[in-house]
Amino acid sequence: MPVYLDHNATTPLDAAVLDTMMPFLREQFGNPSSPHRFGRRTRAAIDAAREQVAALVKVHASQVIFTSGGTESNNLAIKGVAAADEPGILAIGATEHPSVIEPARALAAHGWRVREITVDREGRVHPELFRETIAARPRLVSLMYANNETGVIQDVPALASVARSQGVVFHTDAVQAAGKLALDFPSSGVHLMSLSAHKLNGPQGVGALVVDKAIECRPLLHGGGQERDRRSGTENVAGIVGFGAAASLAIDQMGVRTAHFMALRTRLESALRAIGGVTIFGAGANRLPNTVYFGLRDIDGETLILGLDRKGFACASGSACGSVRHEPSHVLRAMQVESDLAIGAIRVSFGAGNNERDVDDFAAALAAEIQRLRPPSRRRAV
């Protein structure tokens, strides 16, 4: 069995979560909009799951809009808020996920001016610099809670309070943070937050947008009026039930998981230092406990990763969506990482099923691959 070290791309569904979903793939099949008994049962299941997802970020259930995933949530937040306002400035982080960057680009074609919020070499946005962004009076700011590639965590409460004090709407993509960090929507001060189930051992194809009640967010999908007219389409009942169960599990396991991830991360990073010539990106920043993103000079990341896959280790060379491209990631470029280092970037992201042995085996395999791939002149130096 290969070792899976790419949990920021997707996570396996928890077996207990699957058990909660199964009845909704078998006998409980009604359309939640149907008033008869079959429909009322699935409606009740959705209501219960909504409470569970709401509890994950400490909001009222009515603030949760179920979507088909993190990408749709980000699109809904950005385009939905934009549609309720006149075109103006939209400010997004330089290291955002494509599902934030691309909706912003789409709005640019409709008169919106997109401003990039720069990050430092560690991938952080600074409150002082952020104040300048806010001074330009954007209508909406979108800044991710934790980065999918580096795991770098932004100080969202501090940044959101700056935005809020100037009446600027603040959206955060918390897809990678949820389940790995304790999130508190009300005290974080954000207005909108995107979540995804499959990054926290829930099923693929379901996510949520959490919305502050004071914010108007126009729907992206029309017809049918589900989710109180905020997102039409027959609900993915089994998926939503699975998301709810995964959210509850994440709340229960948060402390244990965090400690477990942190131990694995520390172990891997010391092994990387022992290998030598390895740069850990965002090392000086607050990062997700499960993520280690590192670069090796003079080694092509894609080649290295394919070698690791052959040895039975699955990791990523960047975000899953972008990993087909053979160019440095925009995240590392924004952090001013030199391209020869960025091109060799490898991301390891741990999940609940990983253990210390996985880390040791991976480190050994990595060292061997590096030996094989490094040019002879360099090999001696290492």
Place this chain on the structure above:
Amino acid sequence: MKRPIYLDYSATTPVDPRVADKLCSYLTMDGDFGNAASRSHTFGWRAEQAVEAARADVAALIGADPKEIVWTSGATEANNLAIKGAAHFYSKKGKHLITCKTEHKAVLDPCRQLEREGFEVTYLDPESNGLVDLGKLAAAIRPDTILVSIMHVNNEIGVIQDVAAIGALCREKGVLFHSDAAQSAGKVPIDVNGMNIDLLSLSAHKIYGPKGIGALYVRRKPRVRIEAQIHGGGHERGMRSGTLATHQCVGMGEAYRIAREEMAAEGERIRVLRDRLFGALKEMPEVYVNGDLDHRVAGNLNISFNFVEGESLIMALKDIAVSSGSACTSASLEPSYVLRALGRNDELAHSSIRFTIGRFTTTEEIDFTARLVREKVNKLRELSPLWEMYQEGVDLSKVQWAAH
């Protein structure tokens, strides 16, 4: 026999056990749970293979090339993507669309949204049998018409539109043709090429697949362009971003594969059951079938019981799960807009029941339903002063009701 009896297969269907078994092996650690967009390891490649095999099964049911299938979260999203996507892309060519008043909300609401954005939409009246008149459609096409959207099978009354004729007309006039096939895929043969369909919306949960997955067929030759509605990582050739739900795609693929193999025999079995139910109900007086009986999907029977109030009837029929309108709107007390578009008066529209029969319906269930409906309708009519007046020969349409 388990009660309530499910006769609401047009609202949604149970997942076929074969589909459920298959999709479950794409979820957990011991299955292929990878992200199909992960290009750097076996987990990703295996997920991608599964997604592509499923795409081929979906394409095969409608005679399309797998490259023409775009996964969505369901038919509602597919309809939104087709209509808004095509309108936005071709808005320089024209800003006029044509649809029909009996379309699903997932077509009508995107059209309303386009009207707010400055597009113009013609909403055709159907004939009293629910079918679109080709001549009226042809007359509505203008030089600035960019898209015609006519559903294949209606969700409430089950009538089958002549999409081949509509497709031929649209092709001749150089107008794109979209069809919502959520209710027809897997029940009625579809050939996107033979029917000249440019965009086709598909759903999984209406044909024994999982909820939360659907697809849009987008023609490649001649190439049809749409503007994405959900932007991001550039999945689905840029037309629909977002991590694909591998198990959902697999489930839809398996449901479509089964449908392709079993559609003919299953349709025949269901038609016999539907006719058996209709045969038992039509003997009652003042019973009206809504929509054309010949051009109709096998599992649908939509009947108005005059002099009976629909909601009371539904309450009386607690042992069967049926619908008094489309599932999306049936919680409201408004009479069905579909039946009103056929010219049905409010009373008849209010007294309508939609029975939809499916894969797991038995003869025993149909016979029980027929007995129950007859008994309850008769009972409710006995309580109705209108029924009494009607039987005494009073012409109710001429009665002047006093206000009080």
